[in-house]
Every structure is written in structure tokens, then in C-alpha cells.
Amino acid sequence: MPLTGHSTPIELSGGAVAIAGRPILRGIDLRVETGDFVALMGANGSGKSTLVRALTGLLPLTAGSLRLYGEPLDHFEAWHRIGFVPQRAGATSGVPASVWEVVAAGRLTRRRLLRPLTRADRAAISDAIEVVGLTDKVRDGVSQLSGGQQQRTLIARALAGEPDLFFLDEPTAGVDLPNQVALTEALRQLKERGATIVLVAHELGPLRTLVGRAVVMRDGRIAYDGPALSDQDVHEAAFAAQHAHHHPHQSEDHPGRHDHAPQVVSPLERR
Amino acid sequence: MELFEYGFMQRALLAALFTGLAAPAVGTYLVQRRMALMGDGIGHVAVTGVALGLLTGTSPTWTAVAVAVLGAVLIEVIRERGHTNGDVALALLFYGGLAGGVLLTGLGGQSAARLQQYLFGAITTTSVTDVFITMGLAAVVIGCCLGLAPQLFAVAHDQEFARVAGISVRAYNLLVAVLAAVSVTVAMRTVGLLLVSALMVVPVATSQQLTRSFRTTLLAAMALGTAASVGGLVISAFASERATVAPGPSIVLLSLAGFVATWPIGIWLRRRVRLQAPFLAVDPPIHEQSDDEHGHDHSHEHGPRCGHPAVEHGDHVDYIHDGHRHAPHGGHYDEH
Numbered sequence: 001m002p003l004t005g006h007s008t009p010i011e012l013s014g015g016a017v018a019i020a021g022r023p024i025l026r027g028i029d030l031r032v033e034t035g036d037f038v039a040l041m042g043a044n045g046s047g048k049s050t051l052v053r054a055l056t057g058l059l060p061l062t063a064g065s066l067r068l069y070g071e072p073l074d075h076f077e078a079w080h081r082i083g084f085v086p087q088r089a090g091a092t093s094g095v096p097a098s099v100w101e102v103v104a105a106g107r108l109t110r111r112r113l114l115r116p117l118t119r120a121d122r123a124a125i126s127d128a129i130e131v132v133g134l135t136d137k138v139r140d141g142v143s144q145l146s147g148g149q150q151q152r153t154l155i156a157r158a159l160a161g162e163p164d165l166f167f168l169d170e171p172t173a174g175v176d177l178p179n180q181v182a183l184t185e186a187l188r189q190l191k192e193r194g195a196t197i198v199l200v201a202h203e204l205g206p207l208r209t210l211v212g213r214a215v216v217m218r219d220g221r222i223a224y225d226g227p228a229l230s231d232q233d234v235h236e237a238a239f240a241a242q243h244a245h246h247h248p249h250q251s252e253d254h255p256g257r258h259d260h261a262p263q264v265v266s267p268l269e270r271r
Numbered sequence: 272m273e274l275f276e277y278g279f280m281q282r283a284l285l286a287a288l289f290t291g292l293a294a295p296a297v298g299t300y301l302v303q304r305r306m307a308l309m310g311d312g313i314g315h316v317a318v319t320g321v322a323l324g325l326l327t328g329t330s331p332t333w334t335a336v337a338v339a340v341l342g343a344v345l346i347e348v349i350r351e352r353g354h355t356n357g358d359v360a361l362a363l364l365f366y367g368g369l370a371g372g373v374l375l376t377g378l379g380g381q382s383a384a385r386l387q388q389y390l391f392g393a394i395t396t397t398s399v400t401d402v403f404i405t406m407g408l409a410a411v412v413i414g415c416c417l418g419l420a421p422q423l424f425a426v427a428h429d430q431e432f433a434r435v436a437g438i439s440v441r442a443y444n445l446l447v448a449v450l451a452a453v454s455v456t457v458a459m460r461t462v463g464l465l466l467v468s469a470l471m472v473v474p475v476a477t478s479q480q481l482t483r484s485f486r487t488t489l490l491a492a493m494a495l496g497t498a499a500s501v502g503g504l505v506i507s508a509f510a511s512e513r514a515t516v517a518p519g520p521s522i523v524l525l526s527l528a529g530f531v532a533t534w535p536i537g538i539w540l541r542r543r544v545r546l547q548a549p550f551l552a553v554d555p556p557i558h559e560q561s562d563d564e565h566g567h568d569h570s571h572e573h574g575p576r577c578g579h580p581a582v583e584h585g586d587h588v589d590y591i592h593d594g595h596r597h598a599p600h601g602g603h604y605d606e607h
Contacts, residue, residue, distance in 0.1 A: 056435045079437025086431045093428045095303040095475065098484040105425035109436045114418055141483030144544055154432075161436065178552070 007069055009034055009165045009196045010055060014064035017047075017054045020261035024050050025220045028064070032198060034164075037191055037210055039228065040200045042217035048200045049087060050260065051217065052169050055198070056084050068165070080109035083158035087169035087200070091142045091150040099145070099153050100138045103129055106160035128159035132186045148179025155186060166190065168199040172207065180206050274508055279395050282402045283461075283504055283518070289409035290461040290470065291500030293454045295492035296416035298471030300447050303427040303485075308361075309346060309448075310468035313455045315365040316342030317464050318372030320456075321389045326379035331389065332404060335459060339452035342368060347448040351441070392463035392519030395508075401460060408457045412450050416489075423447065424485055461500060463519040470496055473526040480530075480537030499526035550596070550607075552585030561597050561604040573599060 008031065015028035025047050032038055040048040053059040055066065057073055066073045069081060083106070091102055106128070107121050117125075129135055132152040137145065142153055151171060158166060172180050184206040190197060191210055204211060208228070216224035274280055294310075301309050320338030324331030342364060349360045376386045388396065397405075416423070426433045426443040434440050451471075458467040478491035503522030510516040571577055573590040581588040582596075589596035589607050597604040 058431055058434060077437070079435065082435060084432055084435035086429065086435075088429070093303050094305040094307075095299055095485055095488050096479050096483045097424075097428065101424065101485050102428065105421065105428060105432070106436070108421055108425050108433075108438060111421065113422070139484070144483070144548075157432070167435075 007034065008032070008067070009036075009069060010198070011067040011070075012055065012064065015054060015061050015066060016063035017050055017059050018062045019050070019059070022261055023062070023220070024260045025054065028222060030055075030215065030222070030225075032196060034196055035191075035194055036196050036198075037212045038198045039204060039207070039211040039214050040198065040217060041202070041204075041214055041229070042223070044202070045260070046217040047220040047260075048217045049169055050220075052167050052198065052200050056082065056167055080161050081164045082109075083161055083163035083166045085151075085154050085158045085166070085168040085171055087173070088154065090147060091145075091153045096141045096143065098139055099129065099134055099142055099156075100125065102142055102153050103156045103160050106157035109161040109163075124162055125160050128156040131159055131189055132156045133182050146176075146179070148175040148182070151175050152179065152183060152186065155183065159186075159190070164195060166195055166197045166199075168197070170200050170202065172201060172203075172205055177205075183207075184210065279397070280508060282397050282399065283395050283508075284501060286397055286402050286405045287461050287500040287504045287518075287522075288497060289406050289413075290454075290458045291497035292493050293409040293412040293416075294458050294467065294470040294500075295474040295496035296413055296489065297447070297450045297454045298475050298496075299485075299489045299492050300416070300423050300427050301451060302472060302475045302479075303424075304447075306350075307472045308468065309343075310451055310455055310471040312346055312361055312365045312368075313339050313343050313452050314459075314464040314467045315372075316368035317452070317455055317459065318386075318390070319368045319375065320372075321459070321464070322372040322375035322379065322381075322386065325381045325385060326375050332401065332456060332459070335389075335456045336408075336453060338368075339456050340449050343448035343452035344445060347444055351444070389459055390463050390465050391517050392459075392461050392466070392522075393517070395518070397460055405457050405460065408453050412454045412457065413493075415446065415450055419443075419446070420486075420489070461504075461518065462522050463517075466519045466523045469523040469526060470500060473523070473530055474499065477526070477530040477533050480533040481540070495526070495529055499523075499529060546580055546591070547582055549583035550585075550589060559606040560600075561595065561606050573597065573604070 010030060010032040012028055012030045015025060015030070016023060017025040028051065030051075040051060042048045050059065054061060057076070061073075068076045069078060071078070104117070104125050107117070107125055110124075111117070111121060126135070126138075129138055132155055134149065134152055134156065137149065142150055145153065155168070155171065158168075171183060175183065187197065187207065187210055199207070201207060208230070211228040213227065214224065214229045215222055216229070275284075298307075298310065301307060317335045317339040320335035321331040323338060324334035327334070346361055346364060349364075372386070376383070422438060422443055423446075425436065426438060426440050427447070430440050433443075454471070455464070455467050458470055462470050474492040474495035475488065477495050479488050482488045482491060500522050503525040504518045506525065507516040507518040507521040510521070573579055573581075573592075575581065577590070579590040579592050581590055584596070584598065584607060587598055589598050590604075596607040598607045
């Protein structure tokens, strides 16, 4: 690595994020080294998804500084080094799309405008599909896949750009066990290739074996940062905002989604 | 056939051809964003543009393009900022556009018939310049929609992912809005402002009954749009000998007829896919041998040709049989 000292994937110091004027994250210091496998954990509404959205530049910081691979976020241009798997209910949209097409969208980070796909592009796309085990579904429409298979398609999309740093927002929420195992296998391959992985998870499930470091959020601050914890430890009263035990099947529509900014429909209504 | 020898008819056919290709191309991206009615909104706003042109004596085509682009950008901004009340804000814009257009036409002393040419299409009055403008603008729309297809697809499919991939999402959103506005005004003389959205959306709705990839949906929608727009024009030209048939409605109705024809096929295909989806690969709790008491006998052996749907179930297949799932097991069938 020629850029030693400047190649730390994530350096966030004193980070704060506000949503609709309401301070949500405060005083976040987080440094992630190359090859780390970090699980961001915590109760619903603790701010773990918000943190990932801030780290990917989707939400602006109101304070603090964020460097990705040594570059301040405002000047960061090497987006092909970042792979993002957003928190989504599925991979469908208003028009049919095949698995291959959705995954190929992930290759855009490395493609030039108005140029056809190169051989390397095609190889990366089929490799990504193979890693998540969907090779026999390449031509199928994504809407015909199960929720877990759609989630794997989204992971393949992030893989197709051959990034060095992965962000996954609740990849296992609402996904059945066989698909969680397939997903864990895909992430294991990534880890072996030397990728840096940051994932948001309410419960780790089979992913537990891969996680090397846990960061537990509580009410918008980091409550724990250290070696991996079991699901049980995370949900003990010390970390959880209140004892709101969460069952994975309870919120399949919007896994872990929490409105930090309440909807105000009638402003003049009395409280 | 002598109808096709007239210059106005040849111009009309050219305009219809390009409109039929361009409108569904943009329409596919609008449908993908679940904004099928955006074309309608822009069409309403463009009415004000046309009236402005009629009032000031400038070319209604260019004032319509300008006002439609402004309206589309405004819709895009409202969509980006707004949360739950976005559709209400859009509705306000639509009504404002239509009311403004009718008011301005009245102020300009123009007859309603003049405005109606733009509302429902009057392709046979297209001038040579109009045809060149239509072809040029439509070519730009088609070029953008096909050339930038990977980027436009990614942005419409998942905005957050596209942003983290370093794509300037806002620029592409605005581009789609502008392309939609341009194709609305391109289609204005052919199908009319009030029906233009149909040519953007109906061919897409038709093609996605039978497709499962984005690429085929887009190309099939363009083919269907061209067929409807040229076919509708020809029908209206021949019918005009007996009655007043505006090209706009006949194009839209032909397009809808295509949808009505493919819809049942789409339903059947989707039902078949659902029925063939594999069952959860879980071992049955008890081993239960199928008996013949539930009203059917096994006079034949289940197999690929027996007519009973075979559905994957873990490492074997179940045959669907009068609401039962029968799995071959040695010399008998198990209830699964």
C-alpha cells in the first residue's frame, strides 16, 4: 500500500447528525481499519442506520469530520471503492428488471459514460452473482424472487463494483434462515478477499461467526466499542434504550425503521 | 391508398413515428419511478405554454416546451423536497396549468377550437417546420433514453444506491423531468396534451405484462408505441371520410386495445409462475401416506406428462392434486 497512514477506510471524529433539525447522533468517534468486520448494533431508534447513512454521505454531518480512505467526504471521489446495500423491503421497482440488470447497475461505479460493457465488467457481474449463489436465476425477474433472494441480489449489486469497503444496512432483516446462511457465506468470501465490512444488524444470527468487532449504539451515541458480543449481551438493559425486545418477524415491512423526525400533519393541533 | 400521397399525410406519419418511439421511452422511466401520472401533469402545465404562445403570437411549440420544462423541474423539486403531501402539491400545479391555459386563450381572443387542436391533437395540420422540430426533439429524447439507459435505470431503481455509487442523482432526475417535458410537447400535435400521458404509459403497461427484463420492456414499449401511433393515425385518416375522427383518441384507444389483449395473458403467466414457485424445503412433520378416499384414484402415475402441476419441494417434487400435495415415495404417494 503506497498510501500508508492515509488509507484508513473510515475516520469519523466528533460526528453529529440532525434529521429535520432534531439532533440524532452526537459525539461519534469511529475509526475502522482495513479488513475490519464491524457490526453496528443497538435497539430500534438507537441511530445505527443513521450512522451508516452518514458514513456513506447520504446524510450530512452537522459537526465533526469524516474521512474515507484519508479524503474528507466533500472531496472524496473514489466511490468505486464503496459498496452499499441499502435497507430496503425488496429489489423491485415499477418496471420488471432481471437479476442481471439489477446487479449490472452496481458496475456503473467503474464504467465510463456511453461506453459498452467491457469483458472485465461482464466477468465482475457474473462473479458477483455467483458469490451470492444466484447463477441459476440470472435471467429471472427480481420480482419473482423471495425476499431473501432479492436481498442477495442487492448484495451482488454492491459486489459488482469490486469495492474495498462495504456498508450493509440490516441485510438479514426479514430474511429466512437458509437465505441468512447463504448471505453469511457470501460475506465470508468477501472477508477472505480482504474487504472491510460495516454492517447494521439488530440480531446477528449466523453472521455472528464473522463479526470481529461490535459497536453498540444507544440513543444516538456509541455505548460500546470492542470485541464481538452475543445478541443477548447487546440487548441487556445496559445498552437497550428500554427493554423493548424485538422479534424479527414483527416488522418485516420496514425492518428496524424508526422515524427520528415525527410527521407533523396538523401543525395547530394541541398536544 | 392515394391518401398517403398527400404531403400533410406524409408529414403526419413521420411525426407519429417519432412520437411513438420517444413517448414510451421516457414513459418507461416514469413508470419505473412509479410516477406514471407525471406526463399528465406536465401536459396540463403545457396548456398554459400553448396559450402563452397563442396570446403573444409566438410559436406555441416553443412556449409549450419552455413552460413544460419549467413545470417538470418544479414537479421534480416538489417531489424531492416533499414527503407525504407531494401529490397534493402536484395536483395544485396541474389545475393551475389547465386553468391558466384556458384563461389565457380567452384573453387572447382565440377560439376554443384553436386550443382544442393542442388538447386532442391535430396532426394533419402539421407544417414542415413542425415536423422537423418534432423529429429533432424526439431524436434527442430517444438518444438520451437509450444512451444513458444504465445510469437512468440505476437512478430510477434505487436512488440511495445510485448516490453512494457516485452518480449525480439530482442531475439525472432533472434530465428525466426535462425529457418528459420535451416528449410531452413533441406528442402534443399528434395525440394532444390531455392524452399524451397515455402514449407514455399504456405501451409500457402492455409490454410489462409479458416481459421480465427492463431492456425488453423498454424496447417492446417503443415498438408498441410506434405501432399504436402510426396505426391510430392511419385509422383516423381513413375514418375521416365518414366522420370527424381526431387522431389523438384513435391512437390512445388502439394502444389501450393492445393492453386489453395482453392483460389476460399476463394474468395467466403470473398465475402459472406463482403456482410453480417451490414450496418451503421443510420435512413434513409426520409421514402420511396418501389414501384414495379424497375423491380421486391414482389410476395413473404422476410424471412430467400427467397434467398435474409439479412443484419443487426441497429435493423432490410435489404433484398438486385436488388441493393435496403428493410426493412419490417408493410405491405410493405421501401427503406433503
